[in-house]
Amino acid sequence: MIDYIIKALAFNNEARVYIAHTSQTVAEMVRRHDALPAAAAALGRSASAGAIMGAMLKGNQRLTLRIEGNGPIGKIVIDANAKGEVGGYCDQPHVHFHNTQTGKVDVKAVVGTQGSVRVVKDIGLRELFTSESALVSGEIAEDLAYYFTVSEQVPSAVALGVYINPENEVESAGGFIIQLLPGASEETIAKIEAALAKMPTTVELLHDGKTPEDILDLLAGNDAQILERLPVRFHCQCSYERFARGIVALGEDEIRNMIADGGASAQCHFCNEVYEFDIEQLEILLADAKRNQK
Numbered sequence: 001m002i003d004y005i006i007k008a009l010a011f012n013n014e015a016r017v018y019i020a021h022t023s024q025t026v027a028e029m030v031r032r033h034d035a036l037p038a039a040a041a042a043l044g045r046s047a048s049a050g051a052i053m054g055a056m057l058k059g060n061q062r063l064t065l066r067i068e069g070n071g072p073i074g075k076i077v078i079d080a081n082a083k084g085e086v087g088g089y090c091d092q093p094h095v096h097f098h099n100t101q102t103g104k105v106d107v108k109a110v111v112g113t114q115g116s117v118r119v120v121k122d123i124g125l126r127e128l129f130t131s132e133s134a135l136v137s138g139e140i141a142e143d144l145a146y147y148f149t150v151s152e153q154v155p156s157a158v159a160l161g162v163y164i165n166p167e168n169e170v171e172s173a174g175g176f177i178i179q180l181l182p183g184a185s186e187e188t189i190a191k192i193e194a195a196l197a198k199m200p201t202t203v204e205l206l207h208d209g210k211t212p213e214d215i216l217d218l219l220a221g222n223d224a225q226i227l228e229r230l231p232v233r234f235h236c237q238c239s240y241e242r243f244a245r246g247i248v249a250l251g252e253d254e255i256r257n258m259i260a261d262g263g264a265s266a267q268c269h270f271c272n273e274v275y276e277f278d279i280e281q282l283e284i285l286l287a288d289a290k291r292n293q294k
C-alpha cells in the first residue's frame, strides 16, 4: 500500500477527519537516520502528524513542525507541504527506552515532558506564521491535540502510531486528526468522544492492516464522506544545486581552501544525503563566487 492521506467530512458534517498511512515515508526517514526504536517512534509519530498538517495546507504552502522537549532525542523537526512531501530529522536518533511493564517503546522518555511544539507556516506571504504551545505529555499526539486546541483554537483529537516489529523495523505508521468545525453541536462532540473511546490504539489498527478508509469507517461509519486522497512520500528539499549555491555564498577564500583540501563534501542534516564536490566542480563554483563579488 502506498502512503496516502484521506480528507473527510464526518459526524453530521461538523468535523474534518484526516487519516494518514505513512509507513514507507517513516521507514525511509528511520533508515536514513538509523534511528533506534523509541526515537523511530517519536520521529514517525511526528512525521505522520506533519504529513497531515501539510495536507491541511493548499497549493505551494508548507510548514515546519518542531517538537523540542527536555528528553535525550533533542528536537524533532518535520518539513511538510500541501503536496504530500514530508521530510525530517531528530537531533539524536540513537536513543531508546522501553517501558519495562508494557514492553512497549517509551516515546515520552526520549522526547521529555517539558518543552514546546512550534509550527512555522509559509503560506506564500512575505511573513512566516509561527505559533507555539507547551509540550504536555511527550507522547506527541496529546501534545499536538493541545497545540491545535490552544494555539490554533481548533478543538482536535489526535492519534498517532508507529508499529515496530520484533526485528526493530518500522512495519507501519500512521494516525488521524479530527477537528471540530466552528459551531459543532454538543451532540456531535459527544458522538466523537464515544467513537474515540471505542477505537483500538493506532498501533493496533496498523498492526491489523487497517487502511485509512477502514479507520474512517470504524470512527464514523456511514456518517462520513471522503473529500480527497493525497499521496504522501518522503522528500527532502535539498539538492546538489542548493548546496552548490551555499558553497558559492561562502566566498572565494573558503572555496580555495576546499580546493587545497582536494574536495569537499556536504551532508544534509534533514535527510543525511551526502553531496560531494570535487576540485573541478569547486573551480566552477570559485568562478561563480568571483563573478558575484564584482
Ligand SMILES: [Zn+2]
Pocket (backbone or CB within 6 Å): 236, 237, 238, 239, 268, 269, 270, 271, 272, 273
Ligand atoms: Zn536533504
